[in-house]
Amino acid sequence: MDLSTTTAFVTGANRGLGRHFAEQLLARGATVYAGARNPAPVDLSGAIPVAIDVTDPASVAAAAAATSGVTLLINNAGSGTGASVLTGSIDDIRLEMETHYFGALDVTRAFAPQLAANGGGAVLNVLSVLSWFTAPHVSAYSAAKSAAWSLTNALRIELAGQRTVVSALHVGYMDTDMARDVTGPKSDPAVIAKIALDGVEAGSTEILADELSRNVQAGLAGGVSALYPQVA
Template sequence: MDLSASTVLVTGANRGLGRALAAELLARGATVYAGARNPAQVDLPGAKPIALDITDPASVAAAAQATGDVTVLINNAGSATGTDLLTGDLDNIRLELDTHYYGTLSVVRAFAPQITANGGGAILNILSVLSWVSFPEHGAYCAAKSAQWSLTNALRLQLADQGIRVAGLHVGYMDTDMVRTVEAPKSDPADIARIAVDGIAAGAYEILADDPARQAQPALSGGVSALYPQLH
């Protein structure tokens, strides 16, 4: 795919991986809409800031109405409440699902017809290693990301005939504000952005961006004992 001839919408583009994705795309000659709940926070030269709260259907509809030329959609906007499924606030659990599952679905439903009308293109959903393996202390996030992975698989099948290639990017911890309190090895968001954009350009369906993702994927076929060796 020739990204220099593409118009891309990146959600959650005001910071972290979203900003890095927008910067990488701009460097490759793409036209970039940088979606953010507060577009004034978008500080990337060359990007076109656009108001977009993916949990607000009216905001999503307004963004679709304000564009019209999008050929690539990157669903990056996310939340991480650190909520335990058994003891955490149910409102936080709903927020994770509203963001990662319903929010992603809402944006796809709004922009897929636009991408098709413009001759087809691509959608990339930013997933996680935690789409595949769950940590109890982040149970709400893991559940929402697993749902988003299932959503990605379904949309991949449904949109193929419309000329839209749907990809998922799986990645572990990145050095962003979202996980600033986590003590673990973290990837540079700029490196992950480059890998993600390379994957879109190559037409990949599944992009494994780091070692944790590459290790988790084969463990899926090993069942519970491979994913959770602490269980006997």
């Protein structure tokens, strides 16, 4: 995919990884719709701000109606409540699922006709190493990302007929607002954005952006005893 001729729609483009996606796409020559719940802070020169709340179907439909020519959709908008599936607020748990699963699904369904009309294009879903691994303090987030991973695989199959390539980005913690309380190693989101966009340009369907993601993916073959030895 030639990103220099792409028209991209990026959700959650007002900050963090989404902002880096928008900035780097612009630098590569793309036309960029920068989606955000509040588009006012989007100050990237050349970007076209668009209001979108991925948890609100009416907002998603309005964003799709306000754009045209989209050939690359990046489902990047996220939430991070820190909720446990056992003890966390059910509202927080629902927010994770509404954002990462239903939000990505609704946005993809809304933009799929545009992608088809423009040759098929591509979808990039921002997932996580936590699609494959969980822990109590991130279990609601992990469950939603795991659902989004399954969704991504389903979309690959269902959108293949219109020649839309669906890619998944798996990455550990990044140095963004969402991970501000994390004290462990964090990747530079600018570096991750470049890796992801290079992968999209190359037509890669699965993009493992760091060593942690590669190691955890490899560990899936070991089953529960390999991933969770404390309960095996």
